[in-house]
Amino acid sequence: MSRIVTEQRRPVWCCSTCGAIYHKDYPRCPTDGAEVVMTDKDPLLGSVVGHYTIIELVGEGGMGRVYLAHHVSLPNKRYAFKVLLGDHAASTAMRARFTREAERASQLEHSNVVRVVDFGQTKHGLLYIVMDYVEGPSLVTLIDEGPMSALRVVTLARAVCEGLVYAHAAGIVHRDLKPENILVSPGPDGPIPRLVDFGLALSIDQSDTRLTESGMTMGTPAFAAPEQLAGKPIDHRADLYALGITMFEMLTGGLQPFEGQLMEVVSARTTRDAPRLGQRAPKIAVPRGLEDIVARLTRRKPDERYQSARSVIDALDDLRLIPEAQQPTERIKDAKRTRRGWIAVIAGAGCLALACLYFLVPAPPVPQAPPVTADHDGVTAPIVDRAVEPLPEPPPRRVPHAARPAPMPAPIDKPAARPAELRARIDGVDVNGSLPAGEVRRAVERQRSALARCIPASPQNVVAHFTIGEARRARDVRARGATAGTNACIVSAFGDVRTEAAPDIGDVEVTVRIAFVERT
Numbered sequence: 001m002s003r004i005v006t007e008q009r010r011p012v013w014c015c016s017t018c019g020a021i022y023h024k025d026y027p028r029c030p031t032d033g034a035e036v037v038m039t040d041k042d043p044l045l046g047s048v049v050g051h052y053t054i055i056e057l058v059g060e061g062g063m064g065r066v067y068l069a070h071h072v073s074l075p076n077k078r079y080a081f082k083v084l085l086g087d088h089a090a091s092t093a094m095r096a097r098f099t100r101e102a103e104r105a106s107q108l109e110h111s112n113v114v115r116v117v118d119f120g121q122t123k124h125g126l127l128y129i130v131m132d133y134v135e136g137p138s139l140v141t142l143i144d145e146g147p148m149s150a151l152r153v154v155t156l157a158r159a160v161c162e163g164l165v166y167a168h169a170a171g172i173v174h175r176d177l178k179p180e181n182i183l184v185s186p187g188p189d190g191p192i193p194r195l196v197d198f199g200l201a202l203s204i205d206q207s208d209t210r211l212t213e214s215g216m217t218m219g220t221p222a223f224a225a226p227e228q229l230a231g232k233p234i235d236h237r238a239d240l241y242a243l244g245i246t247m248f249e250m251l252t253g254g255l256q257p258f259e260g261q262l263m264e265v266v267s268a269r270t271t272r273d274a275p276r277l278g279q280r281a282p283k284i285a286v287p288r289g290l291e292d293i294v295a296r297l298t299r300r301k302p303d304e305r306y307q308s309a310r311s312v313i314d315a316l317d318d319l320r321l322i323p324e325a326q327q328p329t330e331r332i333k334d335a336k337r338t339r340r341g342w343i344a345v346i347a348g349a350g351c352l353a354l355a356c357l358y359f360l361v362p363a364p365p366v367p368q369a370p371p372v373t374a375d376h377d378g379v380t381a382p383i384v385d386r387a388v389e390p391l392p393e394p395p396p397r398r399v400p401h402a403a404r405p406a407p408m409p410a411p412i413d414k415p416a417a418r419p420a421e422l423r424a425r426i427d428g429v430d431v432n433g434s435l436p437a438g439e440v441r442r443a444v445e446r447q448r449s450a451l452a453r454c455i456p457a458s459p460q461n462v463v464a465h466f467t468i469g470e471a472r473r474a475r476d477v478r479a480r481g482a483t484a485g486t487n488a489c490i491v492s493a494f495g496d497v498r499t500e501a502a503p504d505i506g507d508v509e510v511t512v513r514i515a516f517v518e519r520t
Helices: 092-105 139-143 150-169 237-252 262-271 288-297 309-318 327-360 437-445 448-454 484-494
Strands: 012-015 036-039 052-060 064-071 078-084 116-121 127-132 182-185 192-195 373-376 379-382 422-432 460-468 474-480 508-518
Touching: 052 078, 092 116, 092 127, 139 182, 139 237, 150 192, 150 237, 150 288, 150 309, 237 288, 237 309, 288 309, 422 437, 422 448, 437 508, 448 484, 460 484, 474 484, 484 508
Parallel strands: none
Antiparallel strands: 012 036, 052 064, 064 078, 078 127, 116 127, 182 192, 373 379, 422 508, 460 474, 460 508
16 A cells, blocks of 8 residues: 555544544544544554554545554554544444445455455444555556556556456445555566455445445545446446546546536536547547547446456457557667658758759869970970979869858857745645645645746745645646746646545635745
8 A cells, every 4th residue: 555644643633532533523423422622643553453553644535544554463464454534434324334345345355456354343433444555556646647658558457357357256346446446566577456445345236225325325426437426226337437437547647538516527427428538638649449448438328338347358458559668669760760861861962952062163264374395306395494483373162151161159148147046835735625634735745846847036925726626636726926927837836736535525625825935
């Protein structure tokens, strides 16, 4: 599981008895009635729960918090220890569903599925699941690096499908498949994607639909299938739709087929098919066969999609893609051949032009002395006079204008050095909404390199505002306090902000204070 930088002592709201962490405003814990208080340390850190010692917090999302833990008797055996947020654990329906599905998910044993090794509750009734600890980033981190090559997308998607084939055969639909729930760990033959959070999955028979509460069947709206958004019964084809949206993001570097406000996206998803990759990102070259696969996966009607994950694997295997290691070599060879051809043409044309000028411009005649002869006994012979003056040198041949050396350019004065070197400093990030402030801060911090390109000529303070919705991307970015050029640069930098999770409810308003100050 990807390690994230988190302030272990960041203040949290938690139950004073069971230790459940709350994101929403609860005066008392609905589970045990104890007061919800603000503490400056997570009560689980350093504690022992069952057979596990909680070491540190490594992740936080809309459903729960994930800790790094080790077995009490085997310190070298590490696990991911996930605890439901108190907001969800307070629901009786959610607790019953969690127990049933966690037990079912613990039976999954596959190389592309993160194994659930244990589940239970603390002595105070706090629900948890224990999973294998995966060393590696989530897929969303790789997507943030930019569009992936077609071969890389096919390789990762095929492995994800292998995990889905196994889970679907066991009667389990993931229901919340998305890049955040795909961890990519290193392997001897290359990266291995592994599906996580099957503990919150849905059984195919849906015999427990009465346990489902509003919002829990939808998953993440940005990846939910149209039938999920419409509240209709779902099956394994909902996972295939989410896979198609995930592949769409992988190929485009994070673009979604539909963008806009939440209700606009939901309406578009439920009324029409997703646009093709070529329509949404025309500048990104994607093989036609792969584009067709993504388009079929994201059909609005389930019957028009692939009917199984195995069918998707077969379609991916039918693609004939050049191995990634060979593609740059071929392109370099082609470029070299093209470059050599053009150099030869240009050089030949230049030589031909110079030759024509040389032969077409006549040279002035060279003066010659008249012959001097003498007759001696009837024999005529030239007279060689050592004292005769040498002939004058011929005038220099006219040189074509193109061959004359260009005059030396006049020296250009270097611009005056900037009086002081500045740097961008983030003075504060205010978050108003249902996303952890730490998660938003991390997303903002990732834009430091982009902010470094916005340095103004003099020290300035800038305030930037933007909104984060279900697409997990910043929108409606605006900035004030600096020159127009600096403000526009900051708007562009924060336009690439992307969080690892979507807000639980509504949109999140973010304010960032930036100071451009002298380096010390």
